[in-house]
Amino acid sequence: MLDLIVRNAHLAGSADGALVDIGVEAGRIVVLAPVAGERLTNAAEAIDAGGALVSAGLVETHIHLDKSHILDRCTPSPNRGTDHMKRVAAVKPGFTVDDVHARAARSLESCVLHGAMHMRTHVEVDPNVGLRGFEGVKRLVDEYAWAIDVELCAFIQEGWTGVPEADANMVAAIEGGATVVGGAPGYDPDHEWQIRRIFELATRYDLDVDIHLDMGFTTHDMDIWLVCELADRYGWGGRTAIGHGTKYSCLTPDELDRLGSRLADSGVAVTVLPATDLFVTGRHQDHAVLRGVADANVLHRCGVTCSLSTNNILNPFTPFGDGSLTRIANLYANTVQRGMASELADCFAMLSRQSAKLLRRGDYGIAVGNPADLVVWDAADAGHAVATAALPLHGFKRGRRTFTREKPVLHRPG
Structure with a gap:
């Protein structure tokens, strides 16, 4: 039977x-x-x-469980301000393992109830939080294995160059069970150093790479070319992903096609995060505001592995969210103006088959x-x-x- x-x-x-x-x-x-x-x-x-x-089961490739549900202690920036990271950084010293565990569990359960069964969550290990966030989220991996498979990406949010404690925390998180190494070079005084350090650690410990990259609206200074170069050099194609890429929304069609071809050739995947990217992009403008959401359909057509994901839930970077990936895909499709049946089906694939490929789920x-x-x-x-x-x-x-x-x-x- x-x-x-x-x-x-x-x-x-x-x-x-x-x-x-x-x-x-x-x-x-x-x-x-x-x-x-x-x-x-x-x-x-x-x-x-x-x-x-x-x-x-859907695949959530990029979420921050450790800093979800914190609007009770730090509000979004008023008047379309831009100090999201500063607001979160100010409350991270008050995070405890139990606090992170409880808030992350709420978000994780919401994701499960919306169909997610695989997840990569990014966890900050900056000196002002240490490993408390990592330990709080790590407890969930076994506790919720009955409902969802969770992998941990350790990363530095607030700057890594010249911060020995940040580097030590990263190594400790890797040795403590993180299976992915990431970072946010856009917040670092030396973008290149951080990106090279990420690949150095990834290749030393045989880990995948997933980097917050190219946030903003200028296109002359994109870091993606170095990421592709290093993925080629180390043979890390298929094991490297970047999240956000809001700058790619500012490329001309020809430039976006050229980027798509480079990404496909190097095996670098892209995760688009429409809820956050819409909320934080274009705040330097008072009219005709940039959307800041990269067109993953174009990149997918070029052969790039693409996913759509949540990023934040109820914090200053994104004071919204319920763990619904279909809602995220709907928001994305509205924003990039993709409404054909085949385009919407591709969007669903970016919550499922494409996202599973990014996480290297062969089964x-x-x-x-x-x-x-x-x-x-x-x-x-x-x-x-x-x-x-x-x-x-x-x-x-x-x-x-x-x-x-x-x-x-x-x-x-x-």
């Missing part, structure tokens, strides 16, 4: 739209049966998707033998899920139900 059957499922990326039954045993998909053929029977649990979209997707990480959506297909910012109805991690959301019912008079 099977452990689980999900009937009448429309699979994301299905070419012909034919419905299937998904059979699960011992946490893995063991059979995909076309509905037109012999039906699966005898399971401990069975649900009927009713022709709705069923996808693999991702709805296929026989893969883990049964399944989400049933209140949507007809992948593009519809993005267009409507759809909510998930059921989630199963390795075949075990992790959440249920009831569809709303309209109560008509009489």
Whole structure:
């Protein structure tokens, strides 16, 4: 007898739209049966998707659990100010392991309830917080393994060059379990030194790279070219990603195509973070304000691995958020003006297949033998899920139900 059957499922990326039954045993998909053929029977649990979209669990590639839910202690900058980092830096000394753990758990649970089953979270280890944020988030990895796979990217937010304690904290976090090394060279007096140090540590400890990069609106001083050069030199293609890239929204079409070709050749992935990038970009302008959201559809067309992610939840950098990646994709598609069915389907892929590729999840997707990480959506297909910012109805991690959301019912008079 099977452990689980999900009937009448429309699979994301299905070419012909034919419905299937998904059979699960011992946490893995063991059979995909076309509905037109012999039906699966005898399971401990069975649900009927009713022709709705069923996808693999979504992938959150770039989020900051450690500094989420802090608006009670530091508000956003008034009058479109730009001191977001200063405001967060001022409260980081008050973070405790338990405080970080509690706030991060709230955000993590919200992400799970919105369909995320894989995550890379960035954790700051600047001297003013030390390893407290890292330790608070690290506790969640095992505690929530039943619902989501979490990997930790340690990074320095506030400047690394000439700060020995920052470097020591980074090494300690790596040796304490971080599997990705990152940074924010835009806040460093020496961008190049920080980027080279990131690759030095990544290659020494055999870690992936994920860097906050090229935030702003000038294009003559982009750091992406050095990142591509080092990815080529060290053979780190497919293991290197950058987040934000707001400067890429200011490139001409030809320049963006040239960047896309370079990124694709070097195997450097890009994560676009529309909620934060919209909120913080263009604050030097009082009209015709820049959007600051890079067009991932163009980069994807060039062969670049692209993802869309949350970044911050309820802090001065982004005083919004609920962990919904479909909401993020909807916001992104509105901003870059992508509305064709194929473009919206690509956006959903940037929450799922493309994001899984960025995290190097070789066992991702709805296929026989893969883990049964399944989400049933209140949507007809992948593009519809993005267009409507759809909510998930059921989630199963390795075949075990992790959440249920009831569809709303309209109560008509009489």
